[in-house]
Amino acid sequence: DAGVIQSPRHEVTEMGQEVTLRCKPISGHDYLFWYRQTMMRGLELLIYFNNNVPIDDSGMPEDRFSAKMPNASFSTLKIQPSEPRDSAVYFCASTIGGGSPLHFGNGTRLTVT
Amino acid sequence: GENVEQHPSTLSVQEGDSAVIKCTYSDSASNYFPWYKQELGKGPQLIIDIRSNVGEKKDQRIAVTLNKTAKHFSLHITETQPEDSAVYFCAASKGTTDSWGKLQFGAGTQVVVTP
Numbered sequence: 001d002a003g004v005i006q007s008p009r010h011e012v013t014e015m016g017q018e019v020t021l022r023c024k025p026i027s028g029h030d031y032l033f034w035y036r037q038t039m040m041r042g043l044e045l046l047i048y049f050n051n052n053v054p055i056d057d058s059g060m061p062e063d064r065f066s067a068k069m070p071n072a073s074f075s076t077l078k079i080q081p082s083e084p085r086d087s088a089v090y091f092c093a094s095t096i097g098g099g100s101p102l103h104f105g106n107g108t109r110l111t112v113t
Numbered sequence: 114g115e116n117v118e119q120h121p122s123t124l125s126v127q128e129g130d131s132a133v134i135k136c137t138y139s140d141s142a143s144n145y146f147p148w149y150k151q152e153l154g155k156g157p158q159l160i161i162d163i164r165s166n167v168g169e170k171k172d173q174r175i176a177v178t179l180n181k182t183a184k185h186f187s188l189h190i191t192e193t194q195p196e197d198s199a200v201y202f203c204a205a206s207k208g209t210t211d212s213w214g215k216l217q218f219g220a221g222t223q224v225v226v227t228p
Contacts, residue, residue: 004156033214043157043202043218055211091156095214099164101147102214104156 002026004105006092012111018080021108023092024073033093033102034067034077043091049075050097082112115140117205119219126226132190134222136203139184145208146179146186147216151200160201161188164208193226200224 005024013019025032033048047057052069060067064083069075079086093104116139126132138146144165149157163170163177163186170177174193179186190197200223204216 031214042220043216045215048214050211056215093156093214097210097213099145099208099213101159101162102216104149104158106154106156 004092004094004103006090006105006108008108009106010109010111012113013082014113015083016081017112018078019082019086019110019112021077021090021092021110023075023077023105025075025092025094026103027073029094029096029103030072031095031097032069032075033095034075035091035093035104036088037091037107038088046077079110082110084112086110087112115143115205115217117203117217117219119203119222121222122220123223124225126193126224128193128195128226128228130193132188132193132197132224132226134188134201134203134224135185136187136205136219137183137185138205138217140205140207141181141184142207143205143217145206145213146177147204148175148177148188149202149204149218151202151221157202190224193224195226195228198224198226 007022034046046059047067049069067077089107091107093102095102119136147162150160151157174191176189200221203219
């Protein structure tokens with residue numbers, strides 16, 4: 001199993017640009033999570049999906065952030081427009097649910113200049 | 114909401130010694146407590162977890178203890194090796210069907226094992 005796959009691994013963009021982060025969960029996992037990691041705030045949950053439906057987006061910081069899951073094998077996190085304070089490592093994670101552990105991808109390091 | 118505090122923030126140990134990391138949580142409804150290890154440039158990886166109906170769990174050199182009354186849980190690594198060097202995170206969640214992965218993380222502990 002390839003695990004959770006995220007792309008790109010690194011993204012550098014200028015303030016005001018649109019950024020799209022991508023995630024492919026482990027096949028058969030019904031739950032998908034987007035987390036963000038910064039030095040100041042640590043690891044924080046942004047949004048999660050169950051069977052492609054957003055369940056809780058209370059962690060999404062602003063309307064500039066949006067996430068979609070058009071099918072069971074693909075999710076995107078979009079920031080438009082991006083700001084320097086969005087610089088962080090964004091992780092996608094998936095689980096089969098029912099008490100099974102969360103599996104994280106290796107993240108996308110976003111730098112907004 | 115849940116608040117998880119983790120101590121110490123850094124821990125330096127000699128190879129072969131034990132390492133202990135402690136966490137406290139605030140929400141008495143939390144009942145799932147995983148520990149993650151994060152190596153440089155990688156995502157967090159689950160190393161052990163415990164649920165509130167269990168007081169202690171062991172897996173080879175790693176053990177976790179939980180005290181629900183005091184709302185704290187700890188990670189114990191025995192016979193540390195250089196490959197144990199990493200950042201370790203504790204986390205907590207309510208553990209219901211839909212909120213299982215809705216984890217509140219501690220701030221992390223940088224563990225350095227010196228040969």
